[in-house]
Amino acid sequence: MNSSPQPLWIALGAGAILTLGGLGWLTRDLSAQPSGGKRHPSLLELLEEVRQASPVPESGRQAAPAPPAHRPWQSPLRASCAPGDPAHRLRLQQLAESIKTSPARVQIHPTNFGERFNRDAYGNPVDPTPQLVVLHETVYGIGSAINTFVTPHPRDEDQVSYHTLIGGDGSVVQVLDPSKRAFGAGNSAFNGRWVVSNAKVGGSVNNFSLHVSLETPLDGEDDGPAHSGYTSAQYDVLAALLARWMQSFPIPAAHITTHRAVDLGGERADPRSFNWSELQIRLQSLGLLCRS
Numbered sequence: 001m002n003s004s005p006q007p008l009w010i011a012l013g014a015g016a017i018l019t020l021g022g023l024g025w026l027t028r029d030l031s032a033q034p035s036g037g038k039r040h041p042s043l044l045e046l047l048e049e050v051r052q053a054s055p056v057p058e059s060g061r062q063a064a065p066a067p068p069a070h071r072p073w074q075s076p077l078r079a080s081c082a083p084g085d086p087a088h089r090l091r092l093q094q095l096a097e098s099i100k101t102s103p104a105r106v107q108i109h110p111t112n113f114g115e116r117f118n119r120d121a122y123g124n125p126v127d128p129t130p131q132l133v134v135l136h137e138t139v140y141g142i143g144s145a146i147n148t149f150v151t152p153h154p155r156d157e158d159q160v161s162y163h164t165l166i167g168g169d170g171s172v173v174q175v176l177d178p179s180k181r182a183f184g185a186g187n188s189a190f191n192g193r194w195v196v197s198n199a200k201v202g203g204s205v206n207n208f209s210l211h212v213s214l215e216t217p218l219d220g221e222d223d224g225p226a227h228s229g230y231t232s233a234q235y236d237v238l239a240a241l242l243a244r245w246m247q248s249f250p251i252p253a254a255h256i257t258t259h260r261a262v263d264l265g266g267e268r269a270d271p272r273s274f275n276w277s278e279l280q281i282r283l284q285s286l287g288l289l290c291r292s
């Protein structure tokens with residue numbers, strides 16, 4: 001594990017954030033520039049064109065199959081504009097800032113992640129912008145998870161990664177830049193949506209998701225239905241991380257979901273014993289649940 005910031009990485013990461021999440025900001029900057037009489041389409045407009053591209057495949061192409069029927073996500077988070085404790089809010093904001101500047105980072109093996117796709121396996125355009133957050137738990141310690149990610153996995157079914165890990169003590173490990181496609185949830189869909197990037201394997205939410213995993217407490221290192229839950233420090237860091245992601249990408253609170261909810265195989269139960277009230281309090285405090 002390398003805990004010192006790397007300038008090149010930061011530059012690349014910043015570029016990715018700009019590409020994927022900062023389009024609105026960039027667009028404003030570009031629109032302000034003189035265009036020599038002829039107005040060029042903004043990046044946002046170009047992106048809209050991609051988003052509005054007809055789902056009908058181009059001639060000779062095949063439509064991607066839709067995911068099987070699956071229960072729609074009902075977010076436990078409630079809209080609320082009630083102001084939280086200002087001291088708590090400030091602490092979470094400072095935490096969000098520190099995550100931005102100094103998370104520990106690991107270099108994982110390239111077999112365990114990929115690039116985001118602009119087209120699916122059938123050649124149809126898909127939007128690679130992160131629009132969903134999937135919560136997980138590690139079951140074993142963070143060290144075990146990192147060990148798995150750095151190990152080469154030639155077989156598709158063994159490949160796994162998340163973007164971020166959050167230790168029981170509130171430590172943060174940045175595993176993948178948001179611009180990369182983590183292999184967090186194979187065979188998955190969210191509200192009737194998936195992307196089939198490999199026709200042999202089926203679809204998943206990975207192309208439009210960010211994955212974060214909470215370190216499981218020691219009494220959860222089994223396949224039992226529950227454990228003693230996550231620490232206050234973990235909920236603090238999770239809220240701070242979500243704040244960053246929600247501000248960088250088009251991710252509403254209703255798009256924070258669980259591996260259990262997106263899993264189509266009915267085999268995943270994580271994160272077990274997750275307390276949504278703890279997240280509610282923190283996101284509310286950060287003003288992220290106040291919507292009209």
Ligand SMILES: [Zn+2]
Binds near residue numbers: 135137184268270
């Ligand atoms: Zn999971």
